[in-house]
Amino acid sequence: MKLAGKVVLITGAGSGIGLATARRCEAEGAAVVGVDIAAGAASVQADVSDSVEVRSAIREVVEKHGRIDVLVNNAGVAVRKPVADQDEEGWDRVMRVNLGSVFLCSKYAIPHMGRGASIVNMASGVGITGIRNRAAYASSKGAIVTLTRNMALDYAARGIRVNCVCPGFTDTPLTSGLLADKEAAARLTALHPLGRLGRPEDIAAAVVFLASEEASWITGIALAVDGGFSAGHYADV
Numbered sequence: 001m002k003l004a005g006k007v008v009l010i011t012g013a014g015s016g017i018g019l020a021t022a023r024r025c026e027a028e029g030a031a032v033v034g035v036d037i038a039a040g041a042a043s044v045q046a047d048v049s050d051s052v053e054v055r056s057a058i059r060e061v062v063e064k065h066g067r068i069d070v071l072v073n074n075a076g077v078a079v080r081k082p083v084a085d086q087d088e089e090g091w092d093r094v095m096r097v098n099l100g101s102v103f104l105c106s107k108y109a110i111p112h113m114g115r116g117a118s119i120v121n122m123a124s125g126v127g128i129t130g131i132r133n134r135a136a137y138a139s140s141k142g143a144i145v146t147l148t149r150n151m152a153l154d155y156a157a158r159g160i161r162v163n164c165v166c167p168g169f170t171d172t173p174l175t176s177g178l179l180a181d182k183e184a185a186a187r188l189t190a191l192h193p194l195g196r197l198g199r200p201e202d203i204a205a206a207v208v209f210l211a212s213e214e215a216s217w218i219t220g221i222a223l224a225v226d227g228g229f230s231a232g233h234y235a236d237v
């Protein structure tokens with residue numbers, strides 16, 4: 001078992017990729033605490049974009065388990081708009097939930113993490129390449145890639161590794177609206193050279209790998225788990 005005895009905190013654990021990651025971590029022997037804003041979706045209910053709620057959630061985990069070995073900053077929201085159509089409140093919300101939560105959860109979890117601990121941030125393939133109509137979302141994910149690298153450098157001496165995963169389009173409740181449109185689903189699938197969309201379990205497997213001892217010499221990377229989405233343009237031209 002890759003995470004035997006580890007205390008793993010996962011944000012956005014009530015659905016999609018976070019839920020699959022929580023299940024996989026448990027199967028690998030971890031004690032998992034899931035945090036989610038949705039009532040009843042995880043063991044701790046909290047809005048991870050809110051400093052007071054983050055501090056209280058982390059206090060609860062530490063009181064129960066004494067430490068945090070793995071933090072998976074997975075919670076996120078998506079907005080589909082170009083800059084001129086993006087309202088300012090929506091921009092702020094995406095930045096606060098997607099990027100601000102990585103800052104807040106890491107800030108308050110790191111004091112409870114020791115040598116060998118690990119942080120895995122959920123970025124996105126669209127944080128590496130551009131995509132139309134995702135100005136706020138893609139910017140927040142690009143910033144997570146950069147924040148990951150900075151945190152990796154800042155905490156390497158303390159033996160804490162920090163990496164991020166950049167999924168391609170994955171079939172979860174976040175994308176279900178888009179995927180319900182068969183033509184849009186076919187267009188999205190065509191962006192992935194391996195010929196299918198991601199499954200939450202594909203992403204969970206990468207998170208577990210990065211969190212485990214098998215990745216003990218890996219820090220500061222953005223691991224694309226995307227069926228080739230970020231490899232380049234796939235059209236036969």
Ligand SMILES: NC(=O)c1ccc[n+]([C@@H]2O[C@H](COP(=O)([O-])OP(=O)(O)OC[C@H]3O[C@@H](n4cnc5c(N)ncnc54)[C@H](O)[C@@H]3O)[C@@H](O)[C@H]2O)c1
Pocket residue numbers: 011012013014015016017018035036037038041046047048049074075076077078097122123124125166167168169170171172173174175
């Ligand atoms: N599905 C994809 O195609 C895809 C691709 C790349 C990256 N991602 C990223 O993966 C992560 C998980 O996405 P998903 O597809 O599983 O989405 P999802 O909507 O199925 O799950 C997201 C979870 O986060 C929770 N959440 C949202 N805001 C929160 C907040 N403020 N505080 C606490 N919890 C909150 C939601 O309640 C939900 O349970 C996100 O960061 C997303 O941006 C998803």
